[in-house]
Amino acid sequence: MVNIHYSPKGTPYVWASDLHAHLEIDSPLSEWFSHILGYGFVLNEDYSYHPKQIALPDGDYNEKKEWAVQLDMAKHIAMIQRTDKGKALRDYLLRLDSEVNEGARLNHLQISALFDLCKVMGFFSVQKMLQSEHFEFMERPKNWWDYRAKLFGYSKKQLxxxxQAIGKKYTSERQALLHLKKHELIRQATIDLFIAMGKSTIYAKNxxxxxxxxxKELKPEIYNDNGLLIDFKSPSQIKTISLLKNKNDRAKLLGSLA
Structure with missing residues (x-):
């Protein structure tokens, strides 16, 4: 199937030459793509032009035309072809689009953003802030704790x-999870963050x-930092938390996840 590439901003695209080859188009690439543009696609919105330098045997270079095609345009192109390969490509791109929108597929920039975020999500102060944002976003529901139990998959009674089974006392849900499954705290805080940002529940869960x-791999610090007289956070963690607190700055931290 056609390879998916990502722009520096994390936008997925495919090369026109890959579409041309996969769909087994008989006419030359430039002639075919010029015909495709007649359907009303817009430069720098639906596609962008990228000249490539091809090395020749005599040491000289030849310029080859190439176009980066956005996924929506690629889906339209696949439908236009009216072939089995065109239909299969459209179905593939639709599934890919769904995975991207639901957060089931990430590019390297998005994964890097999650690594930076992970380094501060273990602090109770950050978790509490994001839970509060989630609560406000949901307009302070009266069934808040029942809602969270269904969202995360276990109830207060189960906790x-x-x-009791491990013989530990606790004063809060976070303290209990710190004993039982500490990385669950980071999962919960992440879900709180993305739902508060207006993302779908399935996206937030992914x-x-x-x-x-x-x-589990990074092993970030996880502890109750509320009310501590000395702040042991690193300058990098402090900067990340500052970006996270300011909703206008979150895009700098999260990139295309925001």
Missing amino acids: QDMM MGSFMETIA
Whole structure:
């Protein structure tokens, strides 16, 4: 199938030459693509032009025309062809689009953003802030704790039973999870963040799962930093938290995840 590439901003695209080859178009690439543009596609919106230098045997160079095609345009091109390969390509791009929109597929820039975020999500102060944002975004629902139990997959009673089973006392849900499954705290905080940003529940849960996996590898600090007289956070962590707190600055931290 056609390879997917990503722009510096994380936007997925495919090369026109790859579409041309995969769809087995008989006419030359430039002639075919000129015909495609007759359907009303817009330069620098639906596609962009990228001249490539091709080395010749005599040491000289020849310029080859190439176009980066956005996924929506690629889907239209696949439909226009009216062939089995065109239909299969459209179905593939639709599935890819769905995975991107639901947060099930990330590029390297998005994964890098999650790594930076993971380094501060273990602090109770950050978790509390994001939970509060989630609460406000949902317009302070009266069934808040029932809603969270369904969202995260276990109830307050189940948590109590698990703590009794290991013989530990606790004063808060976070303290209990710190004993039972500390990386769950980071998953929850991530879900809180993305739902508060207006993302879908499935997107937020996918981000939470990614972050939990990253946390198991990265092993970030996880502890209750509320009310501490001395702040042990690194300058890098302080900067990340500052960006996270300011909603206007979050795009700098999260990039295309925002």
